[in-house]
Amino acid sequence: MSFSDNTTDEILIEKARHSSEESFSILMTKYRPLVWGIAFRMCLNEEDAYDICQETAIRVWRSLPHYRSENKFSSWLRAIVSNETLRWLKRYVKGNEKVSLDESPEFMEELGSVEPNVRENLDREERLEIILCEMKRLSPQQRTALTLRYFEGLPLSEIAELLECSEGSVKQHLYRAMDRLKHILCVKEVR
């Protein structure tokens, strides 16, 4: 982001702080791809992503007086949307508590019964469907860690802060997430 962008942000933020809806709208529209990208990749559902964006926008509007200009606005916004999505995911998981399919012995048996060559021949769409399905089965922490690390390129320390755990735990979440995704992609065990 260039200097002028930062300056523009600062002006917009200052105006939005003083209840300028127009400035707030411009500011949020500028960062729409960031908010939408994180929200959708983490919840993997369009309607839910809009809900998360709504919660995020409300939180940003209300928290603007507490925003400190020494932090980058994009980082601050990313933290808010990640927090909102994580909260949503936890709520969602709590509301849909059931045995994770890939942890159930039946599922593993079923998966094992599919011939490797058949699995490898799954076409792209099917694979996408499977990976989408498997992504949804990741725990909120695993999904958050993966999205923020891989898609957003956040350092482990920031993810750890967001998830309120150590960097080692973040790594563990990432390893497990990759392991789960690997099963569905029928990639041979990497050991």
Next chain:
Amino acid sequence: MKDHLSRENFYELVLDMCSEDDRIAFTSHLNACEECRRKMEESQEILKYLDTLPVPECSEKRWDEVVKNAAGQSAPEDLALQKAKKAGLSFAVKWMWRFAVLILVFSFGYFAGMSHKAAGIPGGEISRPIESESQPVPIPGKSSFEETPADQYFLIQSLVPSDEDATFFQTLRFDYISKPTIKENDATTGETINNAIFEAI
């Protein structure tokens, strides 16, 4: 590197989580080891699939609604004020009732003690001053004892030769003591008057 890379090593490499030294070591191993290179490609394949996950476009119309709804909430400044008020209120709610309960308990304790004392209930006697059960202690500025008229008469009678004189001096003494200036200010009024009687005799 003799040993093959572990699964963690592959993940660290593809997710860019390893240190620079590790990266150099892992890369040099990968260049030399066909098996690890193949496994590394498999790990990269997982992420390639993640990349292919379609992210739908966010509708501008809906986004505008989202922003409008958010801005329709209380303004940031109002919220800051509301928050401050809420904080003040919560402080009052949190602490003032404790203060009120404390006063109530003390008041109750005080009045209960008073009523016990008034009713002569043994428990109430505890609060009675210890002096009331012991000998009277002379208080500076006050007469050490109370004289009854009979005491005064017998005292004067012992000093004067006849009963008439005793009556006269007692009346005189009574007049002196009745004078407020003497009564209030002179701690030894009785003694002074007695001396005066002696002198008169």
